[in-house]
Amino acid sequence: MNWKPIPIPHRTVPEPRGQDLDFINVAHSHLIHTEWPKLRLLSTGLTPLRVKHILLKIQKDHVLYQEFFNWVGIQKPSCHTLETQSIILHILTKNRKFKSAESILRNIMVSCTIDVPLNLFEEMLHSYRFCDSSPGVFDSLFKTLAHMKKFRNATDIFCRMKDYGFFPIIESCNAYMSSLLDLQRTDIALAFYREFRHHRISPNVYTLNMLMRAYCKLGKVEKPLRFSGRWRSWDTAIRVFLNFAIKLRNSMEKNGLNPSVVTFNTLIHGFCKEGKLQEASKVFIEMKAMNVAPNTVTYNTLINGYSPVGDSDISGRLYEEMLKNQVKADILTYNALILGLCKEGKAKKAAYLVKELDKENLVPNASTFSALIYGQCMKKNSERAFHIYQEHD
Known part of the structure; x- marks a missing residue:
């Protein structure tokens, strides 16, 4: 692959001057001394610029920055621009406060217009360096959109992430695939699987479960078996296949599935390879019970x-x-x-x-x-x- 990611843009943060600097210093002093009544008196003077610099000054205090962010949302919601929101998302993600980050993202996305996720991504991208952030911030955005079933936005964010060399973790990819399968978009789910495997994102047992679901819906029961040899953990892969094989007989009539000898041979081979002969024998018995010779x-x-x-x-x-x-x-x-x-x-x-x-x-x-x-x-x-x-x- 000759593909190279686009360099991450670097935006400098202009230093506050004059009245802005004075306001930030006074507000910061009240904040670190938890003098909320005094801070409330300053709330009418809040601006997005001032909020941004206060957030940056307190970003190492895991509790204070979120209290201040929430307080601003109550006192003067107009100060929560995409830029200030991107900064709080960087701070939360960097400190592994993923649930709090997702909560903020959900609030942003609930009533947003179609272009807001991409605009937020751009703000997050430009504030990435001066916040000394981590790639997890983009993953949180992608995963939240997937959970909220905003597929067009999630797809756009995934493509933009790729452009800059950022990739979601497998749990986020699973969330996207699962939501697609719930909405019967099996074709897109499988295309997405091929795409993230192309970029060497390693699947896990939940991914394999979803692959099985997807191919069963398409009536292609044997297809997932071709993937099994590429999986690092035969143990987990085979466990999924075994569960499928045992349940398959009960769901055959409903789904119109007829597992072939290839399906069972793959299961038996996997168990024998792992030394799990009792499990292999169970599959062998199940095979004969289902009249597969x-x-x-x-x-x-x-x-x-x-x-x-x-x-x-x-x-x-x-x-x-x-x-x-x-x-x-x-x-x-x-x-x-x-x-x-x-x-x-x-x-x-x-x-x-x-x-x-x-x-x-x-x-x-x-x-x-x-x-x-x-x-x-x-x-x-x-x-x-x-x-x-x-x-x-």
């Missing part, structure tokens, strides 16, 4: 899951069920079975399965011999292990 991949995945932990009995039963259901076993099936037997020191049974390969017109490969060598080593039969190695070599 297991295939070679299904059985291989389960046998591969049980064999490394030395549970050849279960692997054997799966193999027998496989043959009974006329599901074709391949070299991967036999290799997994052989490895499981060798791990339990059952070298003779493993050798018997090797002979079965000829009957099935299957050719042993490196994994087959590796399992057999491992089995001989387990029995401390190093000569036989070396002999197998030489035969393979």
Whole structure:
């Protein structure tokens, strides 16, 4: 990507002079000494310029700046311009007072015209440097608009944020997607997902839940499975898929969904990969209960899951069920079975399965011999292990 963000503009703050300076100093003194009656006498002299400079002077006092801001709103609301409001938002966000910031943003947006959010963004942008702010201030604006279902404004703010290299956090992206899905705007929600993934915003389990919702509404149940391999946390991703698989049978009639063998194979593979064999078995049972026929991949995945932990009995039963259901076993099936037997020191049974390969017109490969060598080593039969190695070599 050759894209580069636009540099953040730098607006200097003119120093107050004359009567403005005198008023600010006196008001500041009353404020820090909590002399509200004296301050009230000065309220008629408040101006946006004076309010701005007082806010900047007290910005390190987490309680006082919000009390003063609220007081101004009562005494002289006209002094709360977009500039003074942007300053209080910078101060609140910088001090991690996100709920207070969102409350102010909601009050601004409740009866605002369509252009106010972008104008506020511009004011926040120009006051960003002299307030020594953090990117969270823009995220708060985007998230509030998403929660309020002001999608046009939220989209505009997201685009402007991108221009300057600011990106919302995943929780804010989720809020936007969720609101879109609630209003049946699945197409826009999915387009937004692709957009924020393009900018490397990492999704979380809630995002995956919404992806599942979105694709189910479109009747594309298999689509989310393509994303699963890109997720950092298989554990959380698979948990979502499992919940979906269990609930799917009850919602099939309502939603017209028919999960395929691919859906269940992905679930089983994920659980086996995490060593959660009990959960994998539950999905396998659920699969058969929903009349979705297991295939070679299904059985291989389960046998591969049980064999490394030395549970050849279960692997054997799966193999027998496989043959009974006329599901074709391949070299991967036999290799997994052989490895499981060798791990339990059952070298003779493993050798018997090797002979079965000829009957099935299957050719042993490196994994087959590796399992057999491992089995001989387990029995401390190093000569036989070396002999197998030489035969393979």
